[in-house]
Amino acid sequence: MNFERIKEKLSILADAAKYDVSCSSSGSKRKNTNKGLGDSSGMGICHSYTQDGRCVSLLKILLTNHCIFDCAYCVTRKSNDIKRAAFKVQEVVDLTISFYRRNYIEGLFLSSGIFKDPDYTMERLIQVARKLREEENFNGYIHLKSIPGASDELMREAGLYADRLSVNIEVPTRSGLKLLAPDKKHEDFMKPMEKVKNEIIQFKQESRLIKSTPKYAPAGQSTQMIVGATGESDRDIMYSSAFFYKKYHMKRVYYSGYVPVSDDPRLPAIGTQVPMLRENRLYQTDWLMRFYGFDIRELLNDNFRNLDLEIDPKLSWALRNRHLFPVDINRVEKQLLLRVPGIGLKSVNKIIQARKFRKLNWDHLKKIGISLNRAKFFITCDSREKEIKDYSSENLKQIIIKNSTSKYRKEITPQLSLF
Incomplete structure (x- = not known):
């Protein structure tokens, strides 16, 4: 193994993954019952927080930053002049095990740019998870990013190895997606979400009758929306969130303030940053909607389209x-x-x-x-x-x-x- 090259890949692909904030490991309780490696229910040391407040550390990387799409808001878009790299499947497996043995991490968050086509990319993500589970006997937490447009068969297989699956909706509205990512279709995001939801429902029904039914994505699914790349109001963003929670039974919706990565005229100017406080207010609204019994229409509506940044x-x-x-x-x-x-x-x-x-x-x-x-x-x-x-x-x-x-x-x- 060329350690210098692996180190270089890790530097590039870990940095490229920092824009994805949806790497919480809440909800998973995959216990180590067969003397394997890892245990996703153990105590953690940094980076991601579970539903009960524990902090866990994850190796968070992209499989590759090559991509066939040219989304204006994405740093890995094909037209961007950046250094490219790609891990081999076995390299990710070896890195995960090596980091775990040194007590650096407790799990893996694996995403990827799309190279060749969605199914080809999704297959490689699944190969990593399968090797960790079956060959390395790894019982730690695994979060796989679902690739928009991947087939139902691959989405089913992914959930058998991963604790959580997520597909980022990226832009809250259809019009915004069409403007900034014309190569992508809104339906390609919805299809994997629907498949994961149905598989989770089926698993819960079957497990009541057959206890040995293989677990399917026990930590559920999540998504992420970019805030501030287009002109959506807080009302538009949170109405989309309410839809995803209700329609697809999301565990979490994450909100990521747009970080200027391009001087594309369709995007906010370089140097204009989305206030961190706006993200905070969106998360507070999300919390009220999920745990305090608020209907989103009470908090945001036609007469009150944006949250007050001065007060919660x-x-x-x-x-x-x-x-x-x-x-x-x-x-x-x-x-x-x-x-x-x-x-x-x-x-x-x-x-x-x-x-x-x-x-x-x-x-x-x-x-x-x-x-x-x-x-x-x-x-x-x-x-x-x-x-x-x-x-x-x-x-x-x-x-x-x-x-x-x-x-x-x-x-x-x-x-x-x-x-």
Whole structure:
């Protein structure tokens, strides 16, 4: 093996993979039961976070950065003048095992540019996973990126070896995809998603009857959308996300701010970066939609097309729906309690349990851990110390922002003094 050449390939193809953020390993529990290598349920050290908060490390690379497509937003597009490289199947297998033995990683995230055609590329990705599972007896986490346009047969085989599959939708709307990636068809993205969804459903049904049914993509599937490459509003982006969660049972939708890689006139100018805060607000909206019972149309609609960057989306919604507040913390049902700014999922469950035994006051709520600087304007309590005042929504917004900023400064000042 030419180690210098392998090192060079690794440098090129690991760097090219950094634009893909959809490499979470949440949901997989592939246990090592046959004295093989690895265990995807073990503790990790860096890079990717699981659904229960663990941190795991993954070898994240492309099989190749050669590509037959010329997507304007992609650094590996065929017209881009960059250094190209490609791993052999066995090289990826050897790297994964070598890195695992040295405790550098706990799994593999493998994507690829498309060379020759989708099926040829997908076959090579599957070969890597098959060799790891069958020849190396590797039980660690494997995430394979599905290639748009790959056949149903290959998608079924991929799910038998991978813990998670994902196909990046890339651009949130059909019109945006047609503008920036005219070689690609929207249907080519949907077909693999539909196949994976159906296979997962079939596995769950069959496993109820036959326990030995081979697992199929136990960590489900995910996708990623590029934010800011075209003129889509936050409403367009999150409506697409809601569609994918409902239609294809996605585990996660990831949002990646567009990084300027070209001076193509169809794209934002070089030097214009999508604010990190916009990504953050999209993830917060995603969280409210999945775990707090919000319909996406409540958060974003024709009258409110973009998220407020100054405040989080739950507070923004509450300020637009002042008629629902304040609520009595000791009586309000769980569904509305979840919508109170400053009260998270864990705090809601603590409040519901605690109020079975006594009426809660402000001191109790403070000990529970809610953010009183926001919540106090939307709730009433046993104590009358902090009754809500008749502020306008805009004035209330500015008061909360000021209080939040002051609290941050008080917390950070003692730390700064140490330096």
